[in-house]
Amino acid sequence: MRNTFMLATVLVVIASVAGCKTVQPASQTSTSQPSNRASSAVVAKGAHTFTDNDIQVPAFFNTQGLDNCTFNPANENENCPLRKPIVRMYFSGTDVGGEGLGVDALRKYDDKQLLLMLENQFAGINRFRIITRDDDVIAQEQQTFLEQQGATALATRAVQQRVLQPDFIVKIDTLRTVKNEGSISGWMDYTLELTAATLNPFTRELMSHPNLGKIRVKSEDVRDRNELKYVMANNRHVTGFRYFDSAHVNSVINDMGSRGIDILLTRMLSEMPATAQVLGIRDGQVSLDRGQDAGVLPGETMIIFQYEAGFVEPIGVAHVNPSRNSATGQITRWKQSSTARDVRKKSQNAIYRPAPGTKIFAVSVGTPEKFLDTRT
Incomplete structure (x- = not known):
């Protein structure tokens, strides 16, 4: 009788466990985690x-x-x-960190290149209406239109097509750092951090959505490390990566910026x-x-x-x-x-x-x- 009771108890427990199956959260995205603490696209x-x-x-x-x-x-x-929300984008605070080799060339980088790259990438997906901040091109085109079509036509077009008013603005602060390893032969290691914030330009509210957060990109994410290797002799550059040449440094930072913008884009596409x-x-x-x-x-x-x-x-x-x-x-x-x-x-x-x-x-x-x- 006792054995029968124990068997019945075990069966009840098994049935209870089977009935309480754990429901796992939905898994709709995937990501590959980098090993260098850099951000990855989702x-x-x-x-x-x-x-x-x-x-x-x-x-x-x-x-x-x-x-x-x-x-x-x-x-x-x-x-x-x-x-589709109307968005204006800004690159705001810019800081450069590091010391020694390569810092001066890194300081010469113009964030406007990143801004135009960001606008182009976001406008290209057609999920947002982007207000460009490329004032030079806009002013040039309006001047050309004025010369070719006249003031009346320009005024008519301006009334027909008013400048868009943003629903919110995306402000991005950047931090660029460089670290060089080795004195005679070494590598330049660059890091680019993008920190995004969303603001309502009329209420001055710092918005919680979309929450794009911070993105970190390292030079080894976009270039083979050997490409950034250099050789010194008597404190002078002999061969390898020209860390003092802003054109060469800009090329690396542009690639890092492009990757960072891709990651930013994936976050925006997930939240909107x-x-x-x-x-x-x-x-x-x-x-x-x-x-x-x-x-x-x-x-x-x-x-x-x-x-x-x-x-x-x-x-x-x-x-x-x-x-x-x-x-x-x-x-x-x-x-x-x-x-x-x-x-x-x-x-x-x-x-x-x-x-x-x-x-x-x-x-x-x-x-x-x-x-x-x-x-x-």
């Missing part, structure tokens, strides 16, 4: 690698704000999460995802109402979810490619839920469209896997 996992638990609406997406949307890309409500409305689903293929015009990138991994009365129901994960004003994708894994099974059944050999009062959306989970590789 990119989206491929849609084909998602598990059922990964199919969740990603962080930083405001589903409640969808009620404010007009779904007109050209004239979207400012409170709609589908609206691309979104589109699903027009229909057929046999796992999804049709989206927005494409490159709304910042949907090639190879995008997107979560498909149903939105009704404030409730969110994930349906699946899709691999998406955009055209100019729309996009198509293929659902690679359906969510194991009654809602997903119902949508999948109704979309077999027919076009499934949401019922009135219900909408289906696609939201990106981060920078596409191969995106940075194709931009270098």
